[in-house]
Amino acid sequence: MAGSLLDRAFGILERLSTESSGMPLQAIADQMDIPKSAAHRLLGELAKLRYVRQDKDTGRYFLTTRLVSLGFRFLAETGIVDVSQPILDELARQTRELVRLSVTDGETLTWVAKAQGALSGLRYDPDMGRETALFCSASGFAWLSTLSDEDALALVMKQGFGKLNEYGPNAPRTVPALLEHLKQTRERGYSVAIDTYMEGMAAMATPVRHPVTGRVLGVVSIAGPTPRLSEAKLASFADALIATAAELSEASLGSAYLADVWLRSDDEKEAKRAAQ
Numbered sequence: 001m002a003g004s005l006l007d008r009a010f011g012i013l014e015r016l017s018t019e020s021s022g023m024p025l026q027a028i029a030d031q032m033d034i035p036k037s038a039a040h041r042l043l044g045e046l047a048k049l050r051y052v053r054q055d056k057d058t059g060r061y062f063l064t065t066r067l068v069s070l071g072f073r074f075l076a077e078t079g080i081v082d083v084s085q086p087i088l089d090e091l092a093r094q095t096r097e098l099v100r101l102s103v104t105d106g107e108t109l110t111w112v113a114k115a116q117g118a119l120s121g122l123r124y125d126p127d128m129g130r131e132t133a134l135f136c137s138a139s140g141f142a143w144l145s146t147l148s149d150e151d152a153l154a155l156v157m158k159q160g161f162g163k164l165n166e167y168g169p170n171a172p173r174t175v176p177a178l179l180e181h182l183k184q185t186r187e188r189g190y191s192v193a194i195d196t197y198m199e200g201m202a203a204m205a206t207p208v209r210h211p212v213t214g215r216v217l218g219v220v221s222i223a224g225p226t227p228r229l230s231e232a233k234l235a236s237f238a239d240a241l242i243a244t245a246a247e248l249s250e251a252s253l254g255s256a257y258l259a260d261v262w263l264r265s266d267d268e269k270e271a272k273r274a275a276q
Helices: 005-016 024-032 036-048 068-076 079-097 138-144 150-161 173-186 233-234 239-255 261-275
Strands: 050-053 061-065 098-105 108-117 191-194 201-209 216-225
Touching: 005 024, 005 036, 005 050, 005 061, 005 239, 024 068, 024 239, 036 050, 061 173, 079 098, 079 108, 079 239, 098 138, 108 138, 108 216, 138 150, 138 201, 138 216, 150 173, 173 239, 191 233, 191 239, 201 233, 201 239, 233 239
Parallel strands: none
Antiparallel strands: 050 061, 098 108, 098 216, 191 201, 201 216
């Protein structure tokens, strides 16, 4: 794996974040495509900084909760959860399903808050803080639908379509298939994703826009097991979902971070234009 020491260090952290049972040194070196000695030095530095720990008995390396703590500290400072949680809770109560809010961050979409409405039976409850797979998730479809086809495809190509068996069986694998999802999303006003992000999971989502500028701040979604959420059932939630997006839009002014998203977006676009 080519790249700077910083690239490699963050690569190790990202890899360990998917392995709750930890990883041995050789496996880390192999997957990062770096010498075992280099992996050992990097892990030693990360351990000193308390981002990684090594089990004394097995020698396996684990990610610590330090990164999680930083993330929660940041979210607390932004006020995102404070302004959005009561609104998400209400939609979860109405639908009895998982409701999530993701926010735009440059060229990515990240889940930052959730409310679980399913009190029993099958429940879908993913880890928060994950970057959304744009090409196959309801949230990804909803965000991409607000862009031109050209800009949407540019984001997807940068992130990639993922490995063949990594996502659901209905995940779009071609540009025409993806564009058809975006077309339908624009026509409905919300996206529908059934067995695309994950087999057995259905979801719908709609954008949350800045109340003054109309720029997209993030996406609110509803998700749950496919046996419970047919396309007709999802459609019955459409009015509530869209109303929730409007409420989140107005509430966004209570979060300095969310209210400022459109300004940062403009600054980034201007910087790109200047660099060309």
